[in-house]
Amino acid sequence: MPYWFNVDTGAVETDETRSQDANVLGPYETEEAAANALTAARERTEAWDAEDREWEQRGSKPSFGED
Template identity: 45%
Template sequence: MSTEFYFNTQTRQVEEGKPSSWTHRMGPYPTREAAAHALETAERRTESWDEDDREGAAPGDGA
């Protein structure tokens, strides 16, 4: 089984595995680096979905 990494929103640290409560975890991510950028990734996705909403497209339609 491969190692999974998570971003802890409370401590703002990357964690290997699931040592903390799910309420504070984002992930899983395949690498430590990807987990470290979890908030930036989420922000980009949210901006994209907001743009889709403004244009009347459903999220994920690729429009």
């Protein structure tokens, strides 16, 4: 059963209790994963921001031979 995290209420929801799409994150495989949705989203955003900073420091074109 998929679980959803409601960003307005902070509650974990199921398909039967799920709010509008704009108000939920998911689906998640477990209730625990849904409960930790904001933490996971923050960690992914921080990692992407770090990658962006690294990309900008290198310049937009990688040097020959770089991955």
